[in-house]
Amino acid sequence: MTTAQTPPAPDQDTMALLGLAAEFEFESFVRLAGDSALAPSIAERQVIARSATRALERQDRLVARIAELGGDAAQAMAPFDGVIEDFEQRTTAGTWSERLLKAFIGYAVADDFLRLLAEGADDASRELVASLLGDPDYAELVVGQLSVVLSDDVAASRLALWGRRLVGDALAVIQGAVVRNPAFGRLLARGSATDGTVGEDRVQRVFAVLTAEHTRRMERLGLTA
Amino acid sequence: MTTAQTPPAPDQDTMALLGLAAEFEFESFVRLAGDSALAPSIAERQVIARSATRALERQDRLVARIAELGGDAAQAMAPFDGVIEDFEQRTTAGTWSERLLKAFIGYAVADDFLRLLAEGADDASRELVASLLGDPDYAELVVGQLSVVLSDDVAASRLALWGRRLVGDALAVIQGAVVRNPAFGRLLARGSATDGTVGEDRVQRVFAVLTAEHTRRMERLGLTA
Numbered sequence: 173m174t175t176a177q178t179p180p181a182p183d184q185d186t187m188a189l190l191g192l193a194a195e196f197e198f199e200s201f202v203r204l205a206g207d208s209a210l211a212p213s214i215a216e217r218q219v220i221a222r223s224a225t226r227a228l229e230r231q232d233r234l235v236a237r238i239a240e241l242g243g244d245a246a247q248a249m250a251p252f253d254g255v256i257e258d259f260e261q262r263t264t265a266g267t268w269s270e271r272l273l274k275a276f277i278g279y280a281v282a283d284d285f286l287r288l289l290a291e292g293a294d295d296a297s298r299e300l301v302a303s304l305l306g307d308p309d310y311a312e313l314v315v316g317q318l319s320v321v322l323s324d325d326v327a328a329s330r331l332a333l334w335g336r337r338l339v340g341d342a343l344a345v346i347q348g349a350v351v352r353n354p355a356f357g358r359l360l361a362r363g364s365a366t367d368g369t370v371g372e373d374r375v376q377r378v379f380a381v382l383t384a385e386h387t388r389r390m391e392r393l394g395l396t397a
Numbered sequence: 398m399t400t401a402q403t404p405p406a407p408d409q410d411t412m413a414l415l416g417l418a419a420e421f422e423f424e425s426f427v428r429l430a431g432d433s434a435l436a437p438s439i440a441e442r443q444v445i446a447r448s449a450t451r452a453l454e455r456q457d458r459l460v461a462r463i464a465e466l467g468g469d470a471a472q473a474m475a476p477f478d479g480v481i482e483d484f485e486q487r488t489t490a491g492t493w494s495e496r497l498l499k500a501f502i503g504y505a506v507a508d509d510f511l512r513l514l515a516e517g518a519d520d521a522s523r524e525l526v527a528s529l530l531g532d533p534d535y536a537e538l539v540v541g542q543l544s545v546v547l548s549d550d551v552a553a554s555r556l557a558l559w560g561r562r563l564v565g566d567a568l569a570v571i572q573g574a575v576v577r578n579p580a581f582g583r584l585l586a587r588g589s590a591t592d593g594t595v596g597e598d599r600v601q602r603v604f605a606v607l608t609a610e611h612t613r614r615m616e617r618l619g620l621t622a
């Protein structure tokens with residue numbers, strides 16, 4: 173550094189959030205690219221491949237925000253290396269529908285968690301994180317694919333069971349992340365909840381919010397959560 | 398089809414070329430995305446991830462050209478499903494440098510082969526294929542990474558040996574593709590070679606050209622081919 177004045181140190185909690193989000197998007201890119209190769213048709217393959225490139229674009233925007241705040245992207249992302257691995261290893265999808273549902277639920281729960289964390293960050297970072305989440309094309313693919321499978325009652329109840337296992341896994345991974353990273357607890361406590369809870373109560377509330385969002389999503393898919 | 402007149406059937410040899418190229422680019426996308434996750438640093442990871450998304454963009458342009466010629470992309474690509482697998486399975490890279498060199502050589506030999514095939518296609522398809530080939534950022538990454546490794550004589554001679562094995566594998570895969578797909582023999586025979594060879598001689602020449610290009614590349618890397 174040759175500047176006369178050192179810029180103020182970036183807020184470390186926000187750096188943790190942006191690092192987690194950037195690493196999550198990068199690993200989503202890798203997973204989705206791998207999934208695209210397994211898709212049963214070339215049309216589905218293209219949708220998933222494009223979702224992968226969009227995840228990488230989201231990573232780029234998060235990396236740019238980290239730089240804007242004076243942080244180092246590699247340093248911010250490093251603690252979260254392998255963040256998706258833990259979720260992946262808990263349960264192995266047996267069919268293409270299970271694989272799709274697993275990715276869909278995993279990404280959705282992670283998105284919700286990132287949005288809740290971002291409520292404790294500065295305005296620009298919070299708006300950035302909120303704007304990045306969700307991928308309508310991918311959601312549409314999953315809904316379309318599963319609606320075919322769900323016309324079979326046996327398959328539907330198997331998938332509903334699978335969905336329950338997945339959300340349990342996703343919440344356990346998030347709980348582990350909150351325990352290991354005090355920054356996340358602080359961000360959650362700092363966030364202004366619409367339900368009026370603050371501080372520690374707010375941290376407790378997070379898991380109720382994540383579960384409720386999951387239930388809504390499963391209903392949208394026609395699965396009993 | 399409800400149109401009164403059926404459009405002329407697209408040239409099947411060109412469809413085979415464009416289908417192969419599109420499938421190759423798609424599978425390159427998947428492989429590069431997977432490689433990006435293995436990169437030893439976040440900087441390298443980003444370069445490789447971006448190369449992956451560029452491969453998908455190239456696939457998109459090839460798919461658009463197939464549609465322009467009245468072909469069906471899924472149908473054109475399907476016969477080449479797993480095209481990179483054969484090359485991947487022949488030899489397993491033991492180190493990151495070997496992995497980088499493998500991808501670099503594999504893509505480069507494939508690019509050369511596609512360019513030679515394209516000489517037998519219509520002008521627009523030929524120009525499209527020629528314009529798509531090569532990824533300077535990825536090449537720069539490989540050259541930079543290997544130049545560090547090559548300062549060690551033992552590592553350099555190991556990598557030179559590895560490079561010889563790889564080009565043998567790549568040429569064997571291409572030979573298999575030409576034997577299985579008469580369209581490729583016809584495209585190669587139709588191409589106007591700068592060395593004046595035509596027809597069957599031209600098909601024979603292809604392997605000499607691919608070997609010569611490989612030797613030049615290995616020299617650029619400082620490896621004795």
